Amino acid sequence: MNKQKQITLQTRIAERYARIVDNKDEFSRSINQPLKQSFRINSLKGDTEKILESLRKYDNSISPTNWYENGFTTNLDNLGSSIEHFSGQIYIQELTSMMPALSIADVNESKRIIDCCAAPGSKTTQLAEMMKNKGEIIANDNKHSRLKALRGNLDRLGIVNTTVTLRDFRSFPNTEADIYLVDAPCSSEGTIRKKNTIKRNLKEKDYERFSKIQKGILNRACEMAERGDQIVYSTCTFAPEENEHVVNSILEEHSVKLNNINIKNLKMGKGIKNWKDEKFDSEIEKCRRVWPHHNDTDGFFIARIEKC
Amino acid sequence: MLVLLKKEKKEMLIEYCVERFGISKVIFENYQLYEGSKNKIYLIKELLELRFIPESSGLCIFRFDKTPKPTTNFLQLFSADISKNVLDIGEKDLINYCKGNDLQVHSGSNKIEPGFIAIRYNNSIVGCAHWNKITVRNQLPKSRRCKINYY
Ligand SMILES: C[S@@+](CC[C@H](N)C(=O)[O-])C[C@H]1O[C@@H](n2cnc3c(N)ncnc32)[C@H](O)[C@@H]1O
Numbered sequence: 449m450n451k452q453k454q455i456t457l458q459t460r461i462a463e464r465y466a467r468i469v470d471n472k473d474e475f476s477r478s479i480n481q482p483l484k485q486s487f488r489i490n491s492l493k494g495d496t497e498k499i500l501e502s503l504r505k506y507d508n509s510i511s512p513t514n515w516y517e518n519g520f521t522t523n524l525d526n527l528g529s530s531i532e533h534f535s536g537q538i539y540i541q542e543l544t545s546m547m548p549a550l551s552i553a554d555v556n557e558s559k560r561i562i563d564c565c566a567a568p569g570s571k572t573t574q575l576a577e578m579m580k581n582k583g584e585i586i587a588n589d590n591k592h593s594r595l596k597a598l599r600g601n602l603d604r605l606g607i608v609n610t611t612v613t614l615r616d617f618r619s620f621p622n623t624e625a626d627i628y629l630v631d632a633p634c635s636s637e638g639t640i641r642k643k644n645t646i647k648r649n650l651k652e653k654d655y656e657r658f659s660k661i662q663k664g665i666l667n668r669a670c671e672m673a674e675r676g677d678q679i680v681y682s683t684c685t686f687a688p689e690e691n692e693h694v695v696n697s698i699l700e701e702h703s704v705k706l707n708n709i710n711i712k713n714l715k716m717g718k719g720i721k722n723w724k725d726e727k728f729d730s731e732i733e734k735c736r737r738v739w740p741h742h743n744d745t746d747g748f749f750i751a752r753i754e755k756c
Numbered sequence: 757m758l759v760l761l762k763k764e765k766k767e768m769l770i771e772y773c774v775e776r777f778g779i780s781k782v783i784f785e786n787y788q789l790y791e792g793s794k795n796k797i798y799l800i801k802e803l804l805e806l807r808f809i810p811e812s813s814g815l816c817i818f819r820f821d822k823t824p825k826p827t828t829n830f831l832q833l834f835s836a837d838i839s840k841n842v843l844d845i846g847e848k849d850l851i852n853y854c855k856g857n858d859l860q861v862h863s864g865s866n867k868i869e870p871g872f873i874a875i876r877y878n879n880s881i882v883g884c885a886h887w888n889k890i891t892v893r894n895q896l897p898k899s900r901r902c903k904i905n906y907y
Binding site: 492493494498502506507524525526529530531532534535536537581582583584586595599600602603604606607608609610611612613614615620621623 | 761787799800801802804806808810811812813814815816829832833836850854874877878879880881882899900902903904905906907
């Protein structure tokens with residue numbers, strides 16, 4: 449991507465969301481900053497302290513996050529070529545990508561989780577670790593080409609509690625679970641701080657196209673869920689068309705409610721009340737927006753839905 | 757489609773793990789073993805009953821043609837439980853091993869018996885190899901081979 453195009457993209461995003469962000473100058477400044485590499489320790493492959501000790505032998509720039517004991521950042525940009533990565537003791541993962549799993553209430557060894565859009569498995573492997581490799585996870589994706597990476601990550605991290613399926617989730621056969629994670633395909637605007645992640649200027653019709661797919665997947669999860677089950681919806685975009693609008697439509701069509709999300713020490717913004725001509729249900733404020741300038745991360749959106 | 761491993765085969769595999777690597781039998785009590793295509797043996801917590809056939813389940817731990825061949829993923833996962841037929845390697849060998857190269861006979865090789873062995877670096881098992889008294893043959897699958905820059 450040439451410099452001129454990139455500037456246009458950052459500017460367009462800063463302008464598009466100026467009205468809904470708390471500090472537009474800070475937001476604009478932060479999306480122009482490169483992002484540090486972050487990783488997660490996989491305690492299924494060793495003792496956390498020992499893994500950290502080994503990493504620190506050659507990397508003195510590692511810093512812990514204050515909101516997740518397994519989440520770290522580093523100034524190195526290629527920990528992917530470390531022995532800890534090779535042996536599955538670490539997983540290179542954006543900090544924002546670690547948040548959905550943390551926002552689910554009581555992930556534990558007795559649960560069954562369906563990760564509806566799972567490849568390449570960042571959140572599946574995190575959940576498996578949180579469940580101590582017990583319980584059951586179904587990791588689904590509809591793209592055969594992405595299953596190789598998913599399988600590779602599950603193997604490298606030593607995951608034994610996961611079954612991989614290849615389905616368009618919109619037509620996934622009825623399957624009981626306690627938790628459904630819908631980490632939906634999206635316009636990925638929130639990853640703008642990484643090089644070349646957004647390939648082109650998005651048009652309004654792109655947001656609509658994603659929104660339609662997202663509604664289809666989330667709708668299927670809500671259909672399958674039973675009373676008391678949790679459904680977590682997340683995207684890595686700022687676009688309300690793919691976030692609040694999608695959740696709002698689910699609130700209208702299903703017997704569901706929204707629950708609060710709190711991750712200790714992590715600053716998150718509320719879901720917005722309206723966008724363009726659309727006014728959302730007041731409950732939508734319980735959704736959480738992760739703005740890049742709040743915690744020096746990507747942008748992200750999370751909603752915690754409960755079937756009633 | 758995965759099928760539950762027959763009792764005799766399961767016992768034979770567990771016995772192999774105990775004899776060859778000193779892995780305690782108890783470890784297997786928490787898991788089920790299944791056989792998939794190409795003689796692959798999978799370690800699973802619980803096989804799910806789905807309305808359709810999944811792509812895969814659990815972790816492939818062995819390939820069992822005539823004799824059992826452990827996978828790197830298996831040896832890595834049970835790193836802390838492996839006490840026999842382990843070859844400790846240094847930095848130079850580690851880089852070579854991760855690239856997929858065979859290793860030269862090593863001073864520690866008198867502790868290992870011919871057959872499959874676990875390669876260990878800095879107290880962690882990094883993978884599987886085969887020792888034939890002459891060469892330590894690399895058993896890393898192609899997909900896992902890579903250049904290690906930090907160790
Ligand atoms: C944001 S990515 C998921 C990232 C993944 N959760 C992780 O943490 O590694 C969205 C995924 O949804 C998949 N996807 C797109 N449409 C889908 C559908 N209709 N059903 C199931 N998966 C779908 C894509 O192939 C893609 O892998």
